Structures are given as structure tokens and as C-alpha cells.
Amino acid sequence: MSIVDWPEDFEAEHVSAEPRRAAPSTGHLDAEVRAAFAQDGVLSQAAEQFREREGQTQMALAVARAIDQGGVLVVEAGTGVGKTFSYLVPALLSGERVLLSTATKTLQDQLFGRDLPRLVEALGLPLRTALLKGRASYLCLHRLDQARHDASLPERSSLRTLAKIEQWSKATRTGDLAELPGLDERSPLIPLVTSTRENCLGAQCPQFKPCHVNLARREAMAADVVVINHHLFFADLAVRESGMAELLPSVRVVVFDEAHQLNETGVQFLGVQLGSGQALDFARDMLAAGLQHARGLVDWQQLVAATERGARELRLAVGKQWPGAKLRWAGPAPEGVPADAWQEALDALKHAFAEAARGLDTVSELSPDFVRLHERAEQFAERAARFAKPCAPESVRWVDVGTQLRLVESPLDIAEAVRTRVLKTGQGDAQEQGRAWVFTSATLGDDPKLRWFTEPCGLEDAEVLRVHSPFDYARQAALYVPRAFPKPNDPAHSAQVARLAAQGAAVLGGRTLVLTTTLRALRTIGDAMRQHFEPMDAARRPEVLVQGELPKRVLMERFREGAAHGRAGCVLVASASFWEGFDAPGDALQLVVIDKLPFPPPNDPLVEARSQRLEAQGRSAFGDYSLPEAAVSLKQGAGRLIRRETDRGVLAICDTRLATMGYGRRLLAALPPMRRLEDESAFEAALLELTR
Structure with missing residues (x-):
């Protein structure tokens, strides 16, 4: 996660x-x-x-x-x-x-x-x-005033959005941004007009009342x-x-x-984090406040440049990595990162924060903005110093890699x-x-x-x-585990999952949710299903929705609409957050396909540290951690299928380990007591039964 x-x-x-x-x-x-x-x-x-x-x-x-x-x-x-x-x-x-x-x-x-x-x-x-x-859900009146004077605002559309927010701010009673029609929750402007605990000025704010x-x-x-x-x-x-x-x-x-x-x-x-993104946000806020309240009294450009350079050097020290990679960090530097370059970059960032704190301290009496910025600079300098020391006991440390870096130290539980x-x-x-x-x-x-x-x-x-659930699962639902199927690590596995899901969706007219354990499988299966449906008549072709292409709320609403208004139904291919909290009762969802058993990723630093702790206690990391984790996730995914006493559907789990490995019995026992479909013909018959 x-x-x-x-x-x-x-x-x-x-x-x-x-x-x-x-x-x-x-x-x-x-x-x-x-x-x-x-x-x-x-x-x-x-x-x-x-x-x-x-x-x-x-x-x-x-x-x-x-x-x-x-x-x-x-x-x-x-x-x-x-x-x-x-x-x-x-x-x-x-x-x-x-x-x-x-x-x-x-x-x-x-x-x-x-x-x-x-x-x-x-x-x-x-x-x-x-x-x-x-x-972050509420308009900050002080930061709205700052945004008016921010010369670094992005493109013209942001200026139009800012004007809408200003107009709305004069009439709103609650300040809840959810009231503002048409404001995209992913808008880059939102962090500029809302506060965080780090930048809130508290009782010193001119807009406190x-x-x-x-x-x-x-x-x-x-x-x-x-x-x-x-x-x-x-x-x-x-x-x-x-x-x-x-x-x-x-x-x-x-x-x-x-x-x-x-x-x-x-x-x-409960953990501690320091991100290059946090450093850049701090630098932007410091420059805006400095130019507005104390222009010429401190060399703001120099302080900002040093902070931005420190964040950039830290990112460069990591080098090229897969986006989303998590680098283990057990020693003085993360795995695969030269220790000298890493410590040098970390020291430079700490020094930049310390210099910023000294500069801000000299003008702290001019504005409460400088007092809060000074506190932020000192806090970030302390975090950088903490990350230069060994990891705390009973904790694990790693680096999240993306466009920005995030340094994380977390308790195990x-x-x-x-x-x-x-x-x-x-x-x-x-x-x-x-x-x-x-x-x-x-x-x-x-x-x-x-x-x-x-x-x-x-x-x-x-x-x-x-x-226990009051649902009659034996009557309402069936479970299919295909036996003649590629192994989960076979390159052909995702294509076969797409074929099975497309076969079911074609019979049901959509009404299918495909849950994947990885983002790579998500994209592969989504693309393959669209190719499967391409030869079909447009009026009968199910619409394939793929997580990430639209906001989650829009995907869920579109899926629930299903075959309304004379359209074909929908297939939703999703991962992560859709394994739970997604509710599509009634006929909108009748087939749930799970690509693989959702074991926690063994190379994740937090998973690895938890497993090592169990082994040190003489317990089984697989039996006491990985297997229960998979059982709970599997129950969550399977729980998307039957939401009411009148719902009917089929759950297909495309992982032969459920049928061939000894631990498969424990995972099957964790699922609702659905009737079993033994072969492909029984699977096809169960799908046809749902259409009657």
C-alpha cells in the first residue's frame, strides 16, 4: 500500500x-x-x-x-x-x-x-x-489571499479557477470546497487555497476569526x-x-x-516522512511570503535555490528507478544508492533547511507567515538529521521513488x-x-x-x-477455479484472464468486475478485453472501463448505470482500492473475476520487516502473515459480488494454486460458502442461468 x-x-x-x-x-x-x-x-x-x-x-x-x-x-x-x-x-x-x-x-x-x-x-x-x-477540504482565506499574489501560478485555466473560488468564497457559509460545482478534486490549485497543519498559522493568522x-x-x-x-x-x-x-x-x-x-x-x-515534494512546497511558500512581506531584507532567491537544489540532488542520488519502486534502507543509504552521494545530498538538504530557518528568524516579527515557516524549516531540518542516523528499533525505513522522493520510517504495526x-x-x-x-x-x-x-x-x-452473513450463498452464488490455466507467473496468464472475463461479459452483456493484484496486469487485461470485444456489433459491445482512466467516482457511477438507456453493459478492470468499498448491488454486477491470489508483495520493505520479525519469534511468516493477509483480501474481493439477499452471481478465481496447493483449502474456507463449479461447461451454464 x-x-x-x-x-x-x-x-x-x-x-x-x-x-x-x-x-x-x-x-x-x-x-x-x-x-x-x-x-x-x-x-x-x-x-x-x-x-x-x-x-x-x-x-x-x-x-x-x-x-x-x-x-x-x-x-x-x-x-x-x-x-x-x-x-x-x-x-x-x-x-x-x-x-x-x-x-x-x-x-x-x-x-x-x-x-x-x-x-x-x-x-x-x-x-x-x-x-x-x-x-484540506476547506478554503483557507489567508492562503487564498496569498494565491492572488502568487506569480508562479500555472496556466491560464488556473487563473480562471482561482477567480471562481474567489467569487464563491464571498457567499459560502462552510467553506467546504465540495460545494463548488465543477472543481476537479485533482486540481493543482487546491493545495494553494487550503491549509495543512504544517503551514497553518493558527491564532496568529490574520483570518483567524x-x-x-x-x-x-x-x-x-x-x-x-x-x-x-x-x-x-x-x-x-x-x-x-x-x-x-x-x-x-x-x-x-x-x-x-x-x-x-x-x-x-x-x-x-505514526511514522515519519520527508519528501522532496515537501521541500519544494516549502520553498514556494517561503518565496511567496518573502517577496510579499520582506522583499529585499533577505536573499529569498538564494534560500529557495539552495532548498530546491538539495531536493533535486537527493532525487539524483537515487538515479534511474522504476516509478513506484520502494528501495530498502537498512544501512547508511537505500539499496543500490552510493552511500557517500546519499549522505552528502541529505546533509545538503538539512543545511538548506537550517539556513532557511536562520533567514526566516531575522524577519519573524514582520508577519506570522515567517513564524510558521521558521517552524517548518526547523522541523524539516530535524527530520533530515533523523534520516541521517540509523533507523529506530521496531521500525522499518525505505524510500518511495516517483517523480519526487519520499523518505519513510514506519513502525511495523x-x-x-x-x-x-x-x-x-x-x-x-x-x-x-x-x-x-x-x-x-x-x-x-x-x-x-x-x-x-x-x-x-x-x-x-x-x-x-x-x-455470519445471512445470505444463502449456496443458492445465490457459485465459485469457479479453472484448473486448465496458466500458472500465475506465466506470461500468458493475464491474456487468459482477459479471455475468461470477456467470455463471461459477452454472455451477461457486461456486468463484470475484474480485480487484479498488480497495475501491470490491470493494463494488460484491460487492453486485451477491448481487443476481444472489437469485432462485436457496437450496440452489443460491453464498455470496458479501466481504473486510472477516469476518477474513481465516475467509474463507479458509470458501472452502476450498466445497460441503462439502451447501451450495452460495462466491464470494470480495477486494482487496489476497488477490492473493497465498491458496491454495485442488483443486476449491475453478476461476475467477479480475480486474477491471482492477493499475497502481500514479498519485496515490500514493510512486508519484509514484518516477516523477519515473525521468523525471529520462531513463527511462520507465510502461515502467520502472508496467508492471513491473502485470506482477508480475498474475502474483501469476493464480497463485491453478493450485496443483497436477491443478488446472484459467479466468482471466478484464476489461480490454480487454490486447487493444487495445501494452503488452498484454508483460503477456500475463508470465502463465503458458495457452490463449486467443477469445469468450464459448468461455468458457462451458470452464466447462462444468470441471464434467465
Whole structure:
């Protein structure tokens, strides 16, 4: 998984304005939850076609007990259980202050815009709710003013976009850039008109009083239910420790939905990074502020040139590499990089940051911009010095290579941070011990104790509950593992995957999702499928959508539209993020094709370090890490197929190891209990059955 931009502080998008409800007495919550989930209870008003489900009620009662007694509950709730209502109902009925964390902004919007309002209304609760986004979602009035004077703005289209933003800024109440129609989320202008924790001036900002971020945050602190995402949680964890945020200490119920992403999100945030892109952004901000507020007092051009040169020399020291490469870094320099040239470039960059800090210090009284820039320069100099020293114990270090470089030092997991900084285990804090923590997802492991999730997250002592899906998989779905197929490392493998997927899509009129384990396979399969369909009549030819050619949101919407408006249906070839979180219920999706078993890449530095740690403990890296990782990913991918009790479909996994290797049985056992298709004729018959 690639390292993402550092998460930002909390901001609220909306807060309802109702008074807080008193918490029910202990023991009453169980009865209230049972009544809500009864067949004729209030939930029948909140959800269409609601019917009482044993698993859903079981999970809700477990959450209610956790809230009453405090402690940690881990719940794996299979697809279709209705886990969202299972945690929301007891959390809302408890009368406690609640923090809900999801994996993505899309899930945040769904929870806040659809599920929460329906339940609050159905339960008749006077609750205030808030949706919190990262500061990068909000217009920064101070940086907008700076952008007006930025001579380095890109082409003319950016000037037009800036003019639109300026016009909109005079009317918006929230400052949420999502309100602005036609603004591309990938626009290079957005970083110029939004703030980061690094460049925010805080209370010294001339626009502090009308700041959208601060106004929204103050409103959020008054809400009863706050919806964030996992990145924001880890951001608040860090900020809270510096005394700046009080959100987490003020809530007693914390729920992590899609909790299977928590460990990977956490290690990204809890690590340290220094990127050549960060250096160039800093240089641009320093030049803009210097020329605006202190022209002629410091040689800004010289400081900027030294910083840019340091970033460039660091990139050049690495030399030619595959884009996206991750270079191991166990010694004084990354793998394959001359140590002397690397250390020299790192020292030069550290020196450039230190010189910038000295120059900024001389003009710090002229503008708060210089104070914050000085802090950034010192912070970057400290990081450069840290990367010149050996890696911290229980951590791993590497370099991400692209157009820019990113130096990364990461913990191997979040277990220690969760125990000491989140749960505060053994610290004797009564408030901490009384807090309820709920972690839930459809996939948290392939063993009864869910060790794949609990071990790296430091939750070995948690109560564990597994609630199985109510779907009739044997009736609704079939699994096909072709036996006469090239091996996964055979150059002909991707072409055969494309042939099988095209065969299925031709029968179904599209309605096919192909999930790949690599970007190379993604492109190969996408191109091959288009060639397969080329001879077909245009009216019947399925449209092949390939991840990366359009924004993810557009791809998902187009796929769900399927064969509407007289068009042929769609095939979506995707990787990475589409293995989970992609929901296409009904007839829009009837065939899911997975190219290979999704084992973690063995040459990834983080994977390698985790494997080495297990081996040092006398455990099996394959059995205790690689296999559970593949099982969870496989469950996630397979979970795209059946989303409702009326859905039907076929899952094809084009990896013969499932049938020929001993560990294949463990992976098959992790999948939903679909009926097996033994040969190609059975596969074809199952596809034809779906068209009837």
C-alpha cells in the first residue's frame, strides 16, 4: 500500500442544533435495543423492508453491553448483517457522546447523510450530529489571499479557477470546497487555497476569526455524535498529545467501522516522512511570503535555490528507478544508492533547511507567515538529521521513488500505540477504563480469534464476536477455479484472464468486475478485453472501463448505470482500492473475476520487516502473515459480488494454486460458502442461468 499524505486536524461540515439527551440507566439499554430491533420496532420505520435478523440483534446487544460496562469489543459482521444499525442504535440510545470513524470520505458521507438522520428521526432522539473532514477540504482565506499574489501560478485555466473560488468564497457559509460545482478534486490549485497543519498559522493568522476550519471545529465540539475517518482519528491522537485538541477525551463511545484498514492507516500516520515534494512546497511558500512581506531584507532567491537544489540532488542520488519502486534502507543509504552521494545530498538538504530557518528568524516579527515557516524549516531540518542516523528499533525505513522522493520510517504495526496512547492500558485512568471501544468490519481474519486484526492492533484482550452473513450463498452464488490455466507467473496468464472475463461479459452483456493484484496486469487485461470485444456489433459491445482512466467516482457511477438507456453493459478492470468499498448491488454486477491470489508483495520493505520479525519469534511468516493477509483480501474481493439477499452471481478465481496447493483449502474456507463449479461447461451454464 502506498504512503498517503499526512492526515489533518478535525473540522465540522454540519452540526444539527438539538439539546443532548440524558443517558439511560445501566441495564435499560439492553431492553431498549431489543425493542428497537423487534419486527414491529422503530427500525421498521427507518429502513425499507426491515426484518428482524438474529445476527444483527446479537451484534447490537454486544455493543450495548460494551457501552454499559466499558472495554473493547471486536466484531466481524458478514455482508448483509446490517452492522451499521447494530452499532448506531445502541450508541444513539445510550445518550453518551459518540465518535464514529470510517475508512473513507464516501463512507462518512453515507453514514452522516443517510443512516444517521434516518435513525435519529426514527428513534425520536434530540441529538446534535457533526461530520468532520480534513482541513484540506476547506478554503483557507489567508492562503487564498496569498494565491492572488502568487506569480508562479500555472496556466491560464488556473487563473480562471482561482477567480471562481474567489467569487464563491464571498457567499459560502462552510467553506467546504465540495460545494463548488465543477472543481476537479485533482486540481493543482487546491493545495494553494487550503491549509495543512504544517503551514497553518493558527491564532496568529490574520483570518483567524472568520476561519472556516476553526468555526467548524468549535461547532463540532458541541455535537453529540461526531463522524470522522481513520486518518483524522490518528491526526487527533497526535494533536491531542500536544494539548491542542480535546475531542477524544470528551467522548465515551468510540466505534471504528471498516476497522480492517486501521493498522495500515495507523502505521502511515505514526511514522515519519520527508519528501522532496515537501521541500519544494516549502520553498514556494517561503518565496511567496518573502517577496510579499520582506522583499529585499533577505536573499529569498538564494534560500529557495539552495532548498530546491538539495531536493533535486537527493532525487539524483537515487538515479534511474522504476516509478513506484520502494528501495530498502537498512544501512547508511537505500539499496543500490552510493552511500557517500546519499549522505552528502541529505546533509545538503538539512543545511538548506537550517539556513532557511536562520533567514526566516531575522524577519519573524514582520508577519506570522515567517513564524510558521521558521517552524517548518526547523522541523524539516530535524527530520533530515533523523534520516541521517540509523533507523529506530521496531521500525522499518525505505524510500518511495516517483517523480519526487519520499523518505519513510514506519513502525511495523500500531499495537504499542493503541495500548499506550489510545486504550492507555494499565494506566489506572478511570475515564479511560470506562470508555467503550467497538471495532467492526465484514473481514477481520480467517481464524476464530481474528488474530490477523487483533495482534497488530494491540487488541489481544478484546472480546471477539463473529456474526455470519445471512445470505444463502449456496443458492445465490457459485465459485469457479479453472484448473486448465496458466500458472500465475506465466506470461500468458493475464491474456487468459482477459479471455475468461470477456467470455463471461459477452454472455451477461457486461456486468463484470475484474480485480487484479498488480497495475501491470490491470493494463494488460484491460487492453486485451477491448481487443476481444472489437469485432462485436457496437450496440452489443460491453464498455470496458479501466481504473486510472477516469476518477474513481465516475467509474463507479458509470458501472452502476450498466445497460441503462439502451447501451450495452460495462466491464470494470480495477486494482487496489476497488477490492473493497465498491458496491454495485442488483443486476449491475453478476461476475467477479480475480486474477491471482492477493499475497502481500514479498519485496515490500514493510512486508519484509514484518516477516523477519515473525521468523525471529520462531513463527511462520507465510502461515502467520502472508496467508492471513491473502485470506482477508480475498474475502474483501469476493464480497463485491453478493450485496443483497436477491443478488446472484459467479466468482471466478484464476489461480490454480487454490486447487493444487495445501494452503488452498484454508483460503477456500475463508470465502463465503458458495457452490463449486467443477469445469468450464459448468461455468458457462451458470452464466447462462444468470441471464434467465
